[in-house]
Amino acid sequence: xxxxxxxxxxxxxxxxxxxxxxxxxxxxxxxxxxxxxxxxxxxxxxxxxxxxxxxxxxxxxxxxxxxxxxxxxxxxxxxxxxxxxxxxxxxxxxxxxxxxxxxxxxxxxxxxxxxxxxxxxxxxxxxxxxxxxxxxxxxxxxxxxxxxxxxxxxxxxxxxxxxxxxxxxxxxxxxxxxxxxxxxxxxxxxxxxxxxxxxxxxxxxxxxxxxxxxxxx
Amino acid sequence: xxxxxxxxxxxxxxxxxxxxxxxxxxxxxxxxxxxxxxxxxxxxxxxxxxxxxxxxxxxxxxxxxxxxxxxxxxxxxxxxxxxxxxxxxxxxxxxxxxxxxxxxxxxxxxxxxxxxxxxxxxxxxxxxxxxxxxxxxxxxxxxxxxxxxxxxxxxxxxxxxxxxxxxxxxxxxxxxxxxxxxxxxxxxxxxxxxxxxxxxxxxxxxxx
Numbered sequence: 228x229x230x231x232x233x234x235x236x237x238x239x240x241x242x243x244x245x246x247x248x249x250x251x252x253x254x255x256x257x258x259x260x261x262x263x264x265x266x267x268x269x270x271x272x273x274x275x276x277x278x279x280x281x282x283x284x285x286x287x288x289x290x291x292x293x294x295x296x297x298x299x300x301x302x303x304x305x306x307x308x309x310x311x312x313x314x315x316x317x318x319x320x321x322x323x324x325x326x327x328x329x330x331x332x333x334x335x336x337x338x339x340x341x342x343x344x345x346x347x348x349x350x351x352x353x354x355x356x357x358x359x360x361x362x363x364x365x366x367x368x369x370x371x372x373x374x375x376x377x378x379x380x381x382x383x384x385x386x387x388x389x390x391x392x393x394x395x396x397x398x399x400x401x402x403x404x405x406x407x408x409x410x411x412x413x414x415x416x417x418x419x420x421x422x423x424x425x426x427x428x429x430x431x432x433x434x435x436x437x438x439x440x441x442x443x444x
Numbered sequence: 445x446x447x448x449x450x451x452x453x454x455x456x457x458x459x460x461x462x463x464x465x466x467x468x469x470x471x472x473x474x475x476x477x478x479x480x481x482x483x484x485x486x487x488x489x490x491x492x493x494x495x496x497x498x499x500x501x502x503x504x505x506x507x508x509x510x511x512x513x514x515x516x517x518x519x520x521x522x523x524x525x526x527x528x529x530x531x532x533x534x535x536x537x538x539x540x541x542x543x544x545x546x547x548x549x550x551x552x553x554x555x556x557x558x559x560x561x562x563x564x565x566x567x568x569x570x571x572x573x574x575x576x577x578x579x580x581x582x583x584x585x586x587x588x589x590x591x592x593x594x595x596x597x598x599x600x601x602x603x604x605x606x607x608x609x610x611x612x613x614x615x616x617x618x619x620x621x622x623x624x625x626x627x628x629x630x631x632x633x634x635x636x637x638x639x640x641x642x643x644x645x646x647x648x649x650x651x652x
Contacts, residue, residue: 394531395531396530396531398631399632399633400632400633401632401633403566403567408566410566411638415570415647416646416647416648424564427564
């Protein structure tokens with residue numbers, strides 16, 4: 228199969244105005260993916276599906292990712308005048324990356340027996356701008372999984388034929404897979420609370436009065 | 445000697461003379477406990493064990509429970525076999541309400557008892573006993589068919605001990621006892637109410 232760079236170059240040539248970035252994956256899987264721009268996403272998806280050498284006709288999996296606001300630290304070489312001398316100094320800088328939601332599609336080719344190719348789309352933000360174009364018109368198998376992302380992450384897919392909640396009930400208002408989801412306080416007694424459960428236990432029960440703490444039991 | 449009971453020595457003596465004596469209560473309970481019709485539904489992997497229990501190898505028919513009814517109107521026993529999600533909980537309570545008295549509930553497996561491995565999750569009910577009364581609990585993930593048979597025998601023992609008259613008579617004979625329970629509603633963040641306080645009280649933290 229072609230490399231991602233080749234796919235990117237051919238897709239950008241075939242669709243005027245399309246912009247594709249390659250997102251590296253530095254983990255042991257080393258599976259880089261294509262970040263496609265939302266405006267041209269349906270056209271790029273059609274290209275990936277219909278191109279005779281790619282024929283990525285099977286979308287096996289669609290999932291969501293929640294990225295909160297984060298700060299990354301980098302060191303940059305800056306020229307500075309130190310003690311009357313111009314030197315190159317390493318200076319740490321902080322970069323703020325605003326949060327966004329991501330939809331990830333895993334594509335295979337049944338015709339050519341190759342894959343996977345991973346494509347991603349990112350929303351503008353995690354609030355009102357959490358919208359993406361639906362790829363269900365291109366791959367029918369994405370229908371339920373896009374509904375699941377809508378249910379659990381709250382991404383609205385424009386052009387989806389039937390965008391409703393699929394796992395939770397219709398009256399439900401939260402998006403439980405988001406990292407800032409707060410569960411209803413339904414904690415019940417646990418014999419050995421630890422980690423997250425211990426944190427919830429402390430939150431649930433009122434703090435112990437000070438004198439009770441000191442009294443020998 | 446209590447009401448509805450016969451002296452064992454007298455009964456044996458009479459039996460030797462060819463007279464068989466019983467009481468209305470014994471006859472009634474004997475009939476009911478040996479013909480328990482379970483409601484035919486399953487929720488998760490526990491249902492597979494329930495199916496195995498009903499099939500030839502374990503054969504729940506030996507205990508009179510082989511007639512799984514697809515209608516709550518004809519069922520005596522609800523085997524809550526599997527994970528009760530919050531989305532499914534109102535339907536379970538509604539099915540229980542539609543069953544005719546006397547009715548019994550077996551809570552099968554860790555999920556139906558307490559939420560099991562999903563207890564700390566957002567979408568699983570922390571035990572069906574929050575909304576309906578449960579007669580027998582079977583732990584396991586999933587419990588083996590032998591465990592379900594044991595629960596079934598336990599339930600038969602319980603039915604056998606039920607009284608027809610008196611202050612401690614069975615709940616289904618007491619018009620004051622409720623046989624239907626409120627169905628929880630789908631709320632914005634959770635089921636409303638999260639538990640029925642008349643049926644269930646969460647265990648309290650005791651500090652020493």
